[in-house]
Amino acid sequence: MFETLPELANVALQADGTTSGPAIEPSAAAALAVGLAAFGAGYAERGIGAAAVGAIAEDESLFVQGLILTVLPETLVILALVVIFLV
Amino acid sequence: MSATGSSNPEYVNARVRSRRGALFDDEDYRKFVRMGPAEIARFMEESTYEEEINALGARFSGVDLIEFALNRNLAKQFNDILDWANGRLYDLIARYLRKFDAWNVKTAIRGIYADTPREVVETDLIRAGEFDDRRTERLLEATTIEEVIDSLDGTIYGRPLREAYDDYEESGVLVPLENAVDRAFYENLLDGLVVDEATEQYREFLYAEIDFRNARNALRLARSGADIDPSEYYIPGGRLFSAAELSQLAQSPDELVTRIRDSVYGDRLSSALDELEQADSLIGFERALEAALLEYSGSLGHVFPLSVSPVISYILAKEREVENIRAIARGREAGLTEDEIEAELVIL
Numbered sequence: 001m002f003e004t005l006p007e008l009a010n011v012a013l014q015a016d017g018t019t020s021g022p023a024i025e026p027s028a029a030a031a032l033a034v035g036l037a038a039f040g041a042g043y044a045e046r047g048i049g050a051a052a053v054g055a056i057a058e059d060e061s062l063f064v065q066g067l068i069l070t071v072l073p074e075t076l077v078i079l080a081l082v083v084i085f086l087v
Numbered sequence: 088m089s090a091t092g093s094s095n096p097e098y099v100n101a102r103v104r105s106r107r108g109a110l111f112d113d114e115d116y117r118k119f120v121r122m123g124p125a126e127i128a129r130f131m132e133e134s135t136y137e138e139e140i141n142a143l144g145a146r147f148s149g150v151d152l153i154e155f156a157l158n159r160n161l162a163k164q165f166n167d168i169l170d171w172a173n174g175r176l177y178d179l180i181a182r183y184l185r186k187f188d189a190w191n192v193k194t195a196i197r198g199i200y201a202d203t204p205r206e207v208v209e210t211d212l213i214r215a216g217e218f219d220d221r222r223t224e225r226l227l228e229a230t231t232i233e234e235v236i237d238s239l240d241g242t243i244y245g246r247p248l249r250e251a252y253d254d255y256e257e258s259g260v261l262v263p264l265e266n267a268v269d270r271a272f273y274e275n276l277l278d279g280l281v282v283d284e285a286t287e288q289y290r291e292f293l294y295a296e297i298d299f300r301n302a303r304n305a306l307r308l309a310r311s312g313a314d315i316d317p318s319e320y321y322i323p324g325g326r327l328f329s330a331a332e333l334s335q336l337a338q339s340p341d342e343l344v345t346r347i348r349d350s351v352y353g354d355r356l357s358s359a360l361d362e363l364e365q366a367d368s369l370i371g372f373e374r375a376l377e378a379a380l381l382e383y384s385g386s387l388g389h390v391f392p393l394s395v396s397p398v399i400s401y402i403l404a405k406e407r408e409v410e411n412i413r414a415i416a417r418g419r420e421a422g423l424t425e426d427e428i429e430a431e432l433v434i435l
Contacts, residue, residue: 047097047393048097050095050097050098050101051097051098051100051101052101053098053101054097054098054099054100054101054102054105054171055101055102055104055105057102058101058102058105058106059105
């Protein structure tokens with residue numbers, strides 16, 4: 001059985017009739033990267049947002065600071081968008 | 088809110104830190120010491136105690152007003168924290184706040200023992216623990232100590248109290264009952280605590296609290312000269328003493344201080360321990376121990392900011408504030424001098 005393996009592999013590799021390419025399309029990979037970055041930003045904002053709302057509940061004058069700190073992780077997504085232009 | 092779901096330390100800690108910042112500082116205490124009860128009440132009205140002072144102001148005045156407002160505010164603050172907290176955080180906070188249940192049980196028993204009218208007992212309760220209103224109500228309605236014990240069926244205090252009741256009947260003093268309540272609280276403090284990175288500090292603090300409580304009990308026994316075995320008062324779970332060691336250390340306070348200095352608390356507590364050694368009275372010693380615990384809990388909150396430690400450190404600081412103000416108001420009423428009152432305060 002082991003003797004047939006190389007042949008089997010050749011058949012599998014040439015199945016789509018083209019030479020070997022990347023596992024997924026470049027644009028799909030970029031989309032994945034941006035999506036994961038957005039996920040990270042969301043997770044970071046979860047904690048900061050909870051703390052900010054807590055602080056604002058005690059002292060309303062902290063609203064602006066709370067808002068700024070909450071949206072700071074959003075830069076992660078903006079930086080990840082650069083990937084789109086590299087593709 | 089409940090013990091289910093995930094916990095939210097970010098939200099709770101942000102609010103708690105803000106409230107901690109609103110506590111009175113040394114400067115305020117220095118002002119308080121020079122004020123009369125009416126002025127203190129007015130000062131409190133302009134702070135976080137506004138609601139309580141206004142609500143109670145029509146019915147009480149002077150030191151009573153201050154004291155009731157303090158108790159009510161304390162209960163409100165701690166109930167707030169329990170309301171905010173979810174999941175595991177709730178469990179960890181509730182575990183510690185049960186000490187007010189223990190306080191309420193002891194107050195109820197003492198009230199019956201001393202034949203105090205129900206209204207007086209009621210004002211001394213601090214409704215910040217886990218008991219709901221119905222159970223507290225039953226606690227208040229009890230007219231004999233046996234009824235108190237019956238009303239506590241199903242709680243952690245029921246069985247230990249029942250066991251201690253025979254001792255009480257034999258000796259006629261409350262010590263066995265109060266001791267049973269304390270031990271039930273401290274034994275449940277560490278029971279089933281899941282320890283990971285976030286609760287490691289919490290456990291350290293609970294160890295410290297038990298250790299300090301043991302040290303204090305040993306000292307009190309040593310000073311009172313009563314012929315009681317200190318190991319009977321020993322609370323298991325701490326790290327510093329075993330029951331046998333404690334009996335031995337109770338004989339000499341100096342050795343006890345050396346023991347604490349050589350322990351894991353030594354580094355953090357060195358300044359407080361110096362005070363301890365200089366303090367010649369038992370009260371000074373106990374006050375220094377409390378200051379040491381307060382300082383220790385404060386430092387724990389900085390090590391792991393997203394744990395339960397900042398909340399615990401706030402609870403301690405708030406309790407201390409309430410006791411400081413009460414001491415000032417009572418001291419002024421009794422006509423103590425400013426220096427005497429300041430000696431009663433624990434200020435960091």
